[in-house]
Amino acid sequence: MCKSDQPTTSITSTDAELATAMCQDPTRRALILTALATGACLASSRSSIAEEDAPGSNERPQKADVLVFAEGDRAGEVIKPQDLKAGGPPVRAWPKDPNTSVIRKGSRLNEVLVVKLDPAELDEDTRSRAAGGVVAYSAICVHTGCPITAWVKAASSDKDVFKCVCHNSEFDPRQSAQVVFGPAPRRLPALPLVADDGPLTVAAAFVGKVGATQSR
Amino acid sequence: MTLKQWLLSGLLASTFLVPIAAAGPIENYSPVTPERLKNPEPGNWMHYRRTYDGQGYSTLDQINTSNVKNLVPVWTFSTGVVEGHQAPPIINNGVMFVSTPEGQVIALNAKTGDEYWRYKRQLPEDLFQLHPTNRGVGLWQDKLYLATTDDHLVALDAKTGKVVWDTKVEDYKKGQYLTLMPLVVDGKVIVGGSGGEFGIRGYIVAYDANTGKELWRTFTIPGPGEFGHDTWSGDDWKTGGAPAWMTGTYDMDTRTIYWGTGNAAPWPGETHPGDNLYSTSVLALDPESGKIKSYFQYHQNDSWDWDEVDAPMLIDLQRDGRTIKSLVHPGRNAIFWVLERKPEGIKYVAGWPYVYTDVWKSIDPNGRPIADPAHKPGIGKRVEFCPSLWGGKDWPSAAYSQNTKLVYVPANENFCGGFTGEKLPLVPGKLWLGTKPEDIGLTPRPGATHFGELQAWDPATGKKVWSHNFPKSQLFGSVTATAGDLIFVGGTNDRMFRAFHAKTGELLWEQKTNSGIVGMPIAYEVDGTQYIAVQSGWGVDAQRIQDALVGKVPGLENNVPQGGVVWVFAVKK
Numbered sequence: 001m002c003k004s005d006q007p008t009t010s011i012t013s014t015d016a017e018l019a020t021a022m023c024q025d026p027t028r029r030a031l032i033l034t035a036l037a038t039g040a041c042l043a044s045s046r047s048s049i050a051e052e053d054a055p056g057s058n059e060r061p062q063k064a065d066v067l068v069f070a071e072g073d074r075a076g077e078v079i080k081p082q083d084l085k086a087g088g089p090p091v092r093a094w095p096k097d098p099n100t101s102v103i104r105k106g107s108r109l110n111e112v113l114v115v116k117l118d119p120a121e122l123d124e125d126t127r128s129r130a131a132g133g134v135v136a137y138s139a140i141c142v143h144t145g146c147p148i149t150a151w152v153k154a155a156s157s158d159k160d161v162f163k164c165v166c167h168n169s170e171f172d173p174r175q176s177a178q179v180v181f182g183p184a185p186r187r188l189p190a191l192p193l194v195a196d197d198g199p200l201t202v203a204a205a206f207v208g209k210v211g212a213t214q215s216r
Numbered sequence: 217m218t219l220k221q222w223l224l225s226g227l228l229a230s231t232f233l234v235p236i237a238a239a240g241p242i243e244n245y246s247p248v249t250p251e252r253l254k255n256p257e258p259g260n261w262m263h264y265r266r267t268y269d270g271q272g273y274s275t276l277d278q279i280n281t282s283n284v285k286n287l288v289p290v291w292t293f294s295t296g297v298v299e300g301h302q303a304p305p306i307i308n309n310g311v312m313f314v315s316t317p318e319g320q321v322i323a324l325n326a327k328t329g330d331e332y333w334r335y336k337r338q339l340p341e342d343l344f345q346l347h348p349t350n351r352g353v354g355l356w357q358d359k360l361y362l363a364t365t366d367d368h369l370v371a372l373d374a375k376t377g378k379v380v381w382d383t384k385v386e387d388y389k390k391g392q393y394l395t396l397m398p399l400v401v402d403g404k405v406i407v408g409g410s411g412g413e414f415g416i417r418g419y420i421v422a423y424d425a426n427t428g429k430e431l432w433r434t435f436t437i438p439g440p441g442e443f444g445h446d447t448w449s450g451d452d453w454k455t456g457g458a459p460a461w462m463t464g465t466y467d468m469d470t471r472t473i474y475w476g477t478g479n480a481a482p483w484p485g486e487t488h489p490g491d492n493l494y495s496t497s498v499l500a501l502d503p504e505s506g507k508i509k510s511y512f513q514y515h516q517n518d519s520w521d522w523d524e525v526d527a528p529m530l531i532d533l534q535r536d537g538r539t540i541k542s543l544v545h546p547g548r549n550a551i552f553w554v555l556e557r558k559p560e561g562i563k564y565v566a567g568w569p570y571v572y573t574d575v576w577k578s579i580d581p582n583g584r585p586i587a588d589p590a591h592k593p594g595i596g597k598r599v600e601f602c603p604s605l606w607g608g609k610d611w612p613s614a615a616y617s618q619n620t621k622l623v624y625v626p627a628n629e630n631f632c633g634g635f636t637g638e639k640l641p642l643v644p645g646k647l648w649l650g651t652k653p654e655d656i657g658l659t660p661r662p663g664a665t666h667f668g669e670l671q672a673w674d675p676a677t678g679k680k681v682w683s684h685n686f687p688k689s690q691l692f693g694s695v696t697a698t699a700g701d702l703i704f705v706g707g708t709n710d711r712m713f714r715a716f717h718a719k720t721g722e723l724l725w726e727q728k729t730n731s732g733i734v735g736m737p738i739a740y741e742v743d744g745t746q747y748i749a750v751q752s753g754w755g756v757d758a759q760r761i762q763d764a765l766v767g768k769v770p771g772l773e774n775n776v777p778q779g780g781v782v783w784v785f786a787v788k789k
């Protein structure tokens with residue numbers, strides 16, 4: 001596909017996936033689309049962000065990854081349940097491969113929000129994915145892909161919830177990040193956690209697809 | 217009738233029916249020549265505001281004040297996507313091109329609503345869309361041009377929708393994106409970047425319409441050694457914003473493009489001391505070289521997120537006993553501006569507040585507004601100001617009627633806002649507002665009787681001739697005027713599309729649609745019949761204002777459904 005001389009339109013997901021596979025870089029779809037249109041495969045594999053070059057930094061969080069602070073004075077340090085304040089606010093985190101020490105921040109889709117809540121407030125599914133009362137969700141809104149940045153009182157209750165300030169979607173982390181306000185079409189993907197007296201550790205891959213979903 | 221007769225009559229009837237157009241290439245497509253762009257036929261809508269002068273005025277008058285009450289839908293078309301449908305349907309001799317959020321273009325038969333083809337861009341999965349919208353496709357010869365939110369400019373074959381070329385304009389991962397309809401002038405496709413909330417350095421850039429080759433790129437913030445660079449301090453110019461995210465207007469006589477620029481970044485002026493050229497300005501550019509000929513800055517050291525990106529209308533005004541080649545711009549900063557295009561540059565003529573503001577104390581003789589420091593946001597203090605962040609009028613366009621000589625403004629009255637400024641480091645690709653987004657306030661003024669206000673102004677005298685008030689809604693949609701003395705506008709949270717009498721402001725017609733309308737109405741003609749078209753599809757900032765008002769205004773509609781539909785109307789025969 002990348003070497004096609006024919007301009008391409010109405011690119012199907014199959015085409016894009018094929019192109020992606022052949023160009024060996026899932027993060028550069030926009031450039032690949034350019035390549036499809038102009039008939040030239042990208043020669044350069046240089047990355048503008050150094051972390052992208054670290055093997056695995058683009059890959060989604062995996063079982064046994066630990067979580068590290070994404071920002072602040074302790075950026076890069078592993079997060080333990082006792083580092084978190086009960087009731088929030090959430091902290092932003094990246095998954096880190098404990099074997100290679102690669103922090104998976106090559107894709108913004110890997111960023112997660114981690115918040116410690118009262119286990120009694122969590123619904124059954126949420127509790128099953130929590131480490132104590134600590135829960136983690138994708139930090140990327142499923143509406144149009146904005147980062148979720150706010151922890152504020154919900155529009156329709158007095159509980160604090162995640163809020164995406166781009167378009168005001170609100171998600172309740174106690175109920176599997178269910179949408180409680182705004183245009184988001186579905187829950188935030190949850191990232192199951194465990195913590196056996198140590199750092200917060202990923203128990204399984206994201207539940208659901210991270211990022212916004214384009215309509216077809 | 218026997219079965220045989222019935223079958224026979226059916227066959228006969230079917231031979232007289234218009235064949236149902238199957239999806240496929242457009243036959244007999246009319247090439248868009250430079251002459252046609254300069255003097256578009258009355259039945260077409262090929263520019264953002266129909267003509268290069270940005271007036272948003274159609275000379276069609278078949279639909280007029282006496283028959284508009286009989287306006288009925290003739291066809292509709294679902295776009296299949298949600299969020300803000302802001303684009304005018306673009307019309308070229310019976311073909312309609314509709315662009316929508318998610319980088320989609322749909323080519324339709326403008327008479328029947330049948331689809332010819334559809335292009336849908338696959339956006340990158342990690343794209344961050346603060347403004348998921350698109351404002352239309354530009355036309356040139358047998359191609360059309362789409363600017364995308366992942367910051368590409370894409371040329372499509374107008375007949376088939378196939379990609380002809382696709383050029384990366386800038387890097388979406390750094391918060392660069394495009395939402396505007398490209399301006400096409402003499403074989404150049406000109407766009408300007410969004411990203412004033414991400415600490416970008418704004419620019420306007422021109423591409424060869426045939427090849428996609430970049431011809432020039434003019435930054436809206438001067439670099440070292442350039443005029444105006446000293447209006448910035450230190451390295452602030454590198455991240456100072458001044459995005460250029462709306463289509464410019466064009467003076468064919470002097471070959472000058474007029475292009476509006478947006479907010480300085482981040483929002484609080486204290487974080488970027490100085491006048492901050494050319495933020496919140498209009499630039500006069502040479503389309504050949506991109507060289508800046510002249511400028512006018514609507515306000516200095518922007519601190520309110522008051523983008524002045526809506527390009528000024530070019531109007532010949534009779535004012536003070538002479539003809540003025542004017543630029544008219546109802547500013548987001550609440551000031552209605554009348555400027556003059558002179559050979560030596562843009563000159564201030566007049567300015568007055570068209571909605572309530574507590575920010576400006578006066579305007580000096582050179583057109584420099586003087587701010588009240590008590591209502592100018594700064595670091596570490598909460599500051600309230602009127603109008604709100606969304607201004608007296610945001611990007612939705614005003615219109616000028618050559619018949620009534622009035623300017624029609626989709627204004628918002630009685631909204632105030634505020635935030636607490638803070639100094640924060642820039643992380644490329646992340647929001648950089650200079651305040652906590654959740655801290656941004658929108659507050660109705662005490663005792664407010666209404667919010668949205670459709671206003672008719674005489675730009676020659678500065679007098680308001682009429683206004684129509686909306687007690688329970690903002691007004692967030694572009695206005696279009698026609699020679700039938702009609703003013704068309706949506707923009708309210710009750711999903712209505714309305715027609716007003718251009719001379720009196722009387723509401724003559726309204727139609728409830730599927731969603732709220734933030735799109736631009738247009739008028740066109742096919743085979744001797746005049747149509748009015750608009751996209752209904754609520755979202756983006758109209759929705760943000762809505763969310764901010766719920767709970768503050770009793771009885772305010774709080775459920776405006778999303779999902780785009782193209783509506784086409786004609787007078788019932």
